[in-house]
Amino acid sequence: MIKEKRHYLLVECTKSINANAGRDFGSALQDELLRCIGEIDYHVVNPKYERSEGSNRFIISGTVEGMSKLIVALAMIKKVNGIGMAMFTLKRSGTVTGLMSGAPGS
Amino acid sequence: MHFYDIVLNSCDVSKDLTAKLGFTSVCRAGSDIGIIDANAQHVIKESIGKAIAFGSDEGKLSALVRKGVAAVHIDGYKIDRKLMEEIAANDCILCIDTKSITNSYGTRRTKALYRASRLFKLAKKRKIRVSFATMAASVDEMLSKIQIIEIAKLIGADEQYARYSISEINGYLVGNDD
Numbered sequence: 001m002i003k004e005k006r007h008y009l010l011v012e013c014t015k016s017i018n019a020n021a022g023r024d025f026g027s028a029l030q031d032e033l034l035r036c037i038g039e040i041d042y043h044v045v046n047p048k049y050e051r052s053e054g055s056n057r058f059i060i061s062g063t064v065e066g067m068s069k070l071i072v073a074l075a076m077i078k079k080v081n082g083i084g085m086a087m088f089t090l091k092r093s094g095t096v097t098g099l100m101s102g103a104p105g106s
Numbered sequence: 107m108h109f110y111d112i113v114l115n116s117c118d119v120s121k122d123l124t125a126k127l128g129f130t131s132v133c134r135a136g137s138d139i140g141i142i143d144a145n146a147q148h149v150i151k152e153s154i155g156k157a158i159a160f161g162s163d164e165g166k167l168s169a170l171v172r173k174g175v176a177a178v179h180i181d182g183y184k185i186d187r188k189l190m191e192e193i194a195a196n197d198c199i200l201c202i203d204t205k206s207i208t209n210s211y212g213t214r215r216t217k218a219l220y221r222a223s224r225l226f227k228l229a230k231k232r233k234i235r236v237s238f239a240t241m242a243a244s245v246d247e248m249l250s251k252i253q254i255i256e257i258a259k260l261i262g263a264d265e266q267y268a269r270y271s272i273s274e275i276n277g278y279l280v281g282n283d284d
Contacts, residue, residue, distance in 0.1 A: 012126070014246055068256050075253040076208050076215070078246070086246040088127055089253050 005064045008050065008099050009092050011074060015085040016055045025052070028081040029060075036073040037066075045069050050096070059096060067092065107269070109251050110276035112139070112158075112201075112239035119245065128251030133280035135241070144170055156281065158201060164189045171198050177237060177279055179203065183221035185228060194232040199275060202226060203241035204249055204257045219260070226262045237275045238268060 017025045026049030033047050045066030050059040062070040074087045093099040108130035113119065115136030124132050135141045135158055144161025159170040162181040171178060171192045177199035180189070183206070193200060202225065206218045229236050238258045242248045249257070251272065258268035 068259060071253055071256040072260055075204075075249050075257060078209070084246070086248065088248070088250045090126060090128075090250060092252060 006061045007064055007067050007092055007094055008059055008061045008096055010090045010099050011058055011060060012088045012090055013056045013085045015083055017052055017058060032077045032080055033073050036076050037069055041069060107273050109272050110280050113242045117242045117244055139279060142170060168192045171196050177201050183225045185225055190228055190232055194234050199235045199237050200229050201237045203239055204254055205241050205247050209247060223262045235275050236271055237279060238271045239276060
């Protein structure tokens with residue numbers, strides 16, 4: 001089986017994502033991504049909410065081919081779980097370790 | 107490479123957030139750089155310094171371009187070929203903001219995307235410099251450097267031009283043209 005290449009994004013929200021209910025935020029975020037990206041391209045992007053990092057940051061992964069669409073979709077989403085928020089994509093990396101090292105924005 | 111963003115005067119961005127988003131500095135249109143409302147009634151007779159003209163009236167925008175305004179932002183991305191020729195002849199910069207795309211929904215967003223991509227295509231054909239900026243009115247409307255580059259690519263720019271736009275062209279507008 002050929003393993004698809006995935007990249008990871010570190011995303012910061014302007015509001016708290018409630019780390020205790022991380023799964024609810026993750027599935028609500030994937031619903032919003034489905035609405036933004038569309039059913040036709042969703043399988044190309046194949047986004048997966050990995051985990052939260054603190055109260056207002058999280059890591060999300062997607063295929064290399066669909067990364068541009070994922071970054072644009074995250075810029076366009078302004079409400080998740082009924083809470084209005086903006087999302088800033090701080091960093092992109094091929095590994096989670098690479099994502100967490102160095103300063104965000106580099 | 108240094109990257110710059112342009113926001114409206116009402117957007118207060120801290121230095122921490124500026125660095126996090128990947129920018130060297132965020133310039134406020136209205137305080138760091140002049141802003142002119144082209145739809146205003148009065149006629150400006152004196153010469154204009156480095157400023158961005160906002161408006162939808164093609165005639166008034168053309169007059170401001172001839173007076174030497176640094177950049178023009180066309181509301182609603184309406185295409186007027188004569189205005190585009192004036193912008194090209196006077197080496198003016200065309201501003202395309204990402205706020206109109208990220209802050210709308212449904213068919214309004216798709217229309218904004220379509221018009222922005224057509225405007226960019228025409229600007230590229232006329233060799234007009236295009237500035238991509240958020241023009242955010244609040245922190246919630248801001249984007250990171252990575253996001254602006256991807257939205258510019260969605261509109262029709264390639265990666266190299268998108269980076270050039272938010273570093274060199276925006277750098278020129280904010281006064282860091284070294």
